[in-house]
Amino acid sequence: MKTAIFFISIFIFPLISHSQITQKVRKVVPVMSQQIVYLDGSAKAASGGKSRAYYKIDLPKNTIEWYYIVTTSAEKSETKTFLDLVPQLTRLLDPTGVTVLAVADIMAPPGSATCAAYLMDKANADAFSEKADNSGGKISYVTSGTRENFREGTVQIRDAIYGTYYLGFKDPGSPAGIMIEFEVAAIVEEVVVNNKEWANDIREQLYDNFYQNLRGKKFEEEDAKDIANCLVSQMTSEKTPGEYYAMSQNEKDSFIAEKHIACSAKFVEPQSPEYEKASNFANLGWKAYENGNIERCIEFSKEALSLDSSLAFVKTNLGLCYLIKNDQVTATKYYTEALSDIKKLKLRSARKEYLTTAIKYMDDALKKYPDIKGSEEVKALYQEELKKI
Missing domain, CATH: 2.60.120 (Jelly Rolls)
Structure with a gap:
C-alpha cells in the first residue's frame, strides 16, 4: 500500500441564493x-x-x-x-x-x-x-x-x-x-x-452544500456532518447576510476556506518530523513488493518504521509480506499493531480506506500466492472493524 494521504484542507465554494x-x-x-x-x-x-x-x-x-x-x-x-x-x-x-x-x-x-x-x-x-x-x-x-x-x-x-x-x-x-x-x-x-440574520432555508442550503461536497470527497457521513455543521456555525456567527453578500467572490472563497481549515483541524493527524522520509522508504518498499521482491519490501518497510512508527499502512504491508513468507505469527503481529493504529485515526473515511485497502491487498495476494495461510483470520478481524464504521 502506497503512502496514504487524506487531504483535509479542501476548498468549498457554496453558491447560495440571496434569500433572506x-x-x-x-x-x-x-x-x-x-x-x-x-x-x-x-x-x-x-x-x-x-x-x-x-x-x-x-x-x-x-x-x-x-x-x-x-x-x-x-x-x-x-x-x-x-x-x-x-x-x-x-x-x-x-x-x-x-x-x-x-x-x-x-x-x-x-x-x-x-x-x-x-x-x-x-x-x-x-x-x-x-x-x-x-x-x-x-x-x-x-x-x-x-x-x-x-x-x-x-x-x-x-x-x-x-x-x-x-x-x-x-x-x-x-x-x-x-x-x-x-x-x-x-x-x-x-x-x-433583515440583513442581520440568516434565514433558516439559507442555513439549510449552506449545510447541504458543504455536506454534499465533503461526501463527494469520500468523507464518511458523520465526519461530513460534523464539519458541515461547524462551517455553517462559524460562517453565520462571524458574518451577517449583508456583510457576506457585500464581499467579492475572492473574499468569499478565502473566508470559507479559512473556516473550513478551522473546522477540519481536529481531524488532521499529527505527523512526525521524519514522516516524509519514512513515506519515501515505504513507497520504495511497496514498489519492491509489486516487483515480487518480498525481502526488499520488508527491508524498506522496516526502515520506514524506524523513522516513524505510526505508519499503519507500512505495518499492513509488512503483515502481508510475512503472510506470503508463511510466517503467520509475525504477520499477525504487524496486522494487529496496524489495526490498533487505524482505530486511532480521527477521520472515519481514513479508517475505512486503510481497512478496505488492507483487505483488498490480501485478496489480491491470495490470487498470486494461493498457498498463503492465516489471511482469513486477519481479514475477518479487519472486516469486523469495518462494520463498526
Whole structure:
C-alpha cells in the first residue's frame, strides 16, 4: 500500500441564493394633515352658502386600514384643536400586527355641534357636492366610512383601502353653521428585509452544500456532518447576510476556506518530523513488493518504521509480506499493531480506506500466492472493524 494521504484542507465554494429573512412591519403614514372646514347653516345655505364640502383621500400603497378623526364646534374659532391622530396611532400601533389596534383608545376632542361625514368615490362625491339627493337623486356611500349625527370620534376603514376616495362633510341643518376639524392617517404593511440574520432555508442550503461536497470527497457521513455543521456555525456567527453578500467572490472563497481549515483541524493527524522520509522508504518498499521482491519490501518497510512508527499502512504491508513468507505469527503481529493504529485515526473515511485497502491487498495476494495461510483470520478481524464504521 502506497503512502496514504487524506487531504483535509479542501476548498468549498457554496453558491447560495440571496434569500433572506423578511418580516411584515406596520407603520403609520400621514394622509392628510389636520384640516378645518366651515359649513354654513340652513339659512345661509338656502341663499347660496356652502353647507357641503369634500376632500380627496389618496391612500398610500400597502394600506391595510385607515382612519379619520373628527371634532366639531358650533362656532368659528381661530384656535386650533389638536387632534394628534398620527401620534396617537403611532403610540398604539403594534408594528408586528399581533395586537389589534382598538379604535376606542384613540381620543377625539369633545365636539359641540353635529355633522354628517360620507365616504364616496369621485362620481358620488360630485353628486354629493351638487346636492343631487335633495332632488331625488341617489348617492352611494361606503358604509364603514360614513357617519351621521357625528359630533366627535374616530372612524376606522378596512374595506376600502385601495386607490382614491373622497371624504364629504355636510351640515345637517344647523341654524348658524358649524366648524369641522379632521385629520386622516393610514396604517401600511411593508415587507422588510433583515440583513442581520440568516434565514433558516439559507442555513439549510449552506449545510447541504458543504455536506454534499465533503461526501463527494469520500468523507464518511458523520465526519461530513460534523464539519458541515461547524462551517455553517462559524460562517453565520462571524458574518451577517449583508456583510457576506457585500464581499467579492475572492473574499468569499478565502473566508470559507479559512473556516473550513478551522473546522477540519481536529481531524488532521499529527505527523512526525521524519514522516516524509519514512513515506519515501515505504513507497520504495511497496514498489519492491509489486516487483515480487518480498525481502526488499520488508527491508524498506522496516526502515520506514524506524523513522516513524505510526505508519499503519507500512505495518499492513509488512503483515502481508510475512503472510506470503508463511510466517503467520509475525504477520499477525504487524496486522494487529496496524489495526490498533487505524482505530486511532480521527477521520472515519481514513479508517475505512486503510481497512478496505488492507483487505483488498490480501485478496489480491491470495490470487498470486494461493498457498498463503492465516489471511482469513486477519481479514475477518479487519472486516469486523469495518462494520463498526
